[in-house]
Amino acid sequence: MSDQVLEISGVDAFYGSAHVLQSLSCSVGERTTGIIGRNGMGKSTLCNVLMGLPPAKARGSIRFGGEEILGRPSYDICRRGLAFVPQGRRIFSSLTTDEHLRMLSRKLATRGKWTVDAVYDLYPRLAERRKVGAAQLSGGEQQMLAIGRALLTNPKLLIMDEPSEGLAPTIVEQLTETCRTLVSEGVTLLLVEQNLGMATAVADRLLIMVHGEVALETTSAELLADDDAQRRFLGVEPAGAH
Template sequence: MLEVRDLHAYYGKSHILQGVDLDVKPGEIVSLLGRNGVGRSTTIKAIMGEVEPQGSIRFKDQEIAGMKSHAIARLGLGYVPENRDIFPTLTVRQNLLLGQKGTRNAARWSMEDMFKLFPNLRERADTPGGVLSGGEQQMLTMCRTLMGDPDLVMVDEPTEGLAPQLVEKVAELLNEIAGRGLSILLVEQKLTIALKISARVYVMGHGEIVFEGTPDDLKNNESVRQEWLEV
């Protein structure tokens, strides 16, 4: 579904990504782990076309490196950014509507599905997105991206700053998404939900992939965890 080969990216003169290779297969949950500043977010921004990529990025057998991000989104790639980017003056409902790419409605997800998953959002459907709590905003951001009916969703640190019950809720939602046949590329700093729900995990360090394996492989690999993950 997604094949990234020898991906490089720069911020000004600093060489942030130094040859990243990763794959996500259909229906698979894959996690990209690592400490802050190693290039995890830059990797998905480069895939999304928000940061200029060098190298090869193939999505559904099509080269997307160099395409504009709206065109990439229209191919079925969804992106849930770390800073959430809720449209603050628009209501919850309007935020969700803008997640749809067109007005034709043949998507896997309807607004009703979103409201069933998160009754909170139904209650606040006509509230401006800017006044929601952090947790509600996170749910809204994920739902908004799902409304665009992506085949692969890249989620950047969805559990950051959330209460433990909400972290569970996020894990549930990600499983539910994968259950409908979507692929997920999850970016996380903490291992908590990543090890529970992922089929495979990558660990990043200094702009490169330093480990690739199953969650069990990572659990058994003390040195990788110590060198690249634990604080």
């Protein structure tokens, strides 16, 4: 079994008494996968649980590369090779662009091909803005920074939680292009999205989440052809509907 496979079995998660993930089971990480679903279906909760982040309480089993990671501290999960681009980007407002990249552990930033220079090569725009306080960056630039700092930990699997949220359509297009480039360069993504267009453009394999469970496993091509499934699971009126 490949060491980048994330084996999620029977995971329940709670906010107080709200049961958000309901014995969720799936396996991701072998290749780039998209998780899509409507608002409030537990997608972000799943991301946070995978990364060991608060506030949900979770039980069950999450194995990464064969080892149990549920209950491990967040920094340990990251060091094992999971990286995270969070919803809302969560940029540190007290740091400059450059400091975001310099603050990461040398050990992580030199264990693979992603170095500070490699991130600046990927995003020349960030290199131009390196001395600028990160709070002053535009939404698109902040998203680049959030992806850049996650890449810098040289992950085996990169989790992205709604990266397109709050970005202008042209920026989303660029983001989609970057994601496709990353995938073609060998980075494996777990893309959690509401934006069907972006998810299908980036990931071939798709999981659809409904009420804290995986309701359907499909492929991008199949889902795009299946108007009924789009309507049923995502509430989307298919673009080509007659």
